[in-house]
């Protein structure tokens with residue numbers, strides 16, 4: 001079983017042991033260098049714990065002094081992460097404050113909006129749309145999104161249109177295969193009303209069938225529940241033509257809600273009670289598993305590439321060089337078309353292309 005190659009900050013920090021341990025072994029979830037705060041930060045060696053503490057404000061430091069001198073306190077753990085989520089929802093509710101919704105690693109912005117709506121306690125989606133987008137007439141998009149320039153203002157300074165597009169949409173799956181000019185236009189599309197997106201990517205009415213529904217991997221969902229307290233919609237599971245999870249090599253399952261039945265402004269939130277979280281799978285149905293898993297992993301790698309790194313111009317140049325190097329060109333411009341086609345097809349198992 002291949003290891004998960006996710007490199008998100010949260011995953012990385014959990015692996016480093018941040019937010020866990022006791023006494024001298026406790027590691028703060030946040031360190032001073034992680035936060036670009038305007039407040040005064042302090043590092044102090046604790047007497048009780050015997051380790052260095054990280055304080056992001058004078059208030060935190062002063063509270064530390066109180067706990068350090070109190071006989072009732074036996075351990076001090078600052079910058080403690082608030083997992084699982086069920087608890088923080090209750091806390092926010094009791095205090096009458098809004099529960100923050102940061103997108104999770106590889107979460108579609110669509111999914112983060114659905115969670116935001118759920119915690120907000122808003123009775124209609126229109127209220128949520130107004131809060132996030134200052135718009136009542138926004139049409140949800142699963143793969144991309146729109147009005148990002150308004151959205152990032154409401155999300156705070158940690159986000160930009162570019163970071164959302166790169167990390168929380170399936171756009172990087174397409175970016176290397178469109179022109180620089182189109183990349184720029186698409187950036188404008190998501191910043192504003194999003195209308196031109198599908199046309200610009202050439203996927204409206206395209207031949208490759210679009211996925212009908214939202215998909216998930218049982219093992220990813222179980223991991224997410226363990227780490228974050230809830231499952232969410234991963235972008236790498238919604239890609240056209242991809243039927244396996246790149247991390248766990250399990251077939252993706254469709255979430256049992258017909259999104260066409262949802263009202264126009266609806267956002268579906270994954271509810272674990274509706275999901276099949278068993279990680280056992282029948283093997284006989286996986287005819288083209290090997291090649292499909294490879295494709296899923298390659299697709300996931302595409303999602304991680306910085307969105308401005310490639311364009312069709314660069315890709316085209318690279319292909320030309322490769323064609324020349326491998327002797328697929330008859331003259332400077334003419335291609336050995338038939339032979340190349342046969343060589344390409346022979347790389348895949350028989351019948352594979354008919355199936356997809």
Ligand SMILES: [Zn+2]
Pocket residue numbers: 217218219220221245246247248249250
């Ligand atoms: Zn998975």
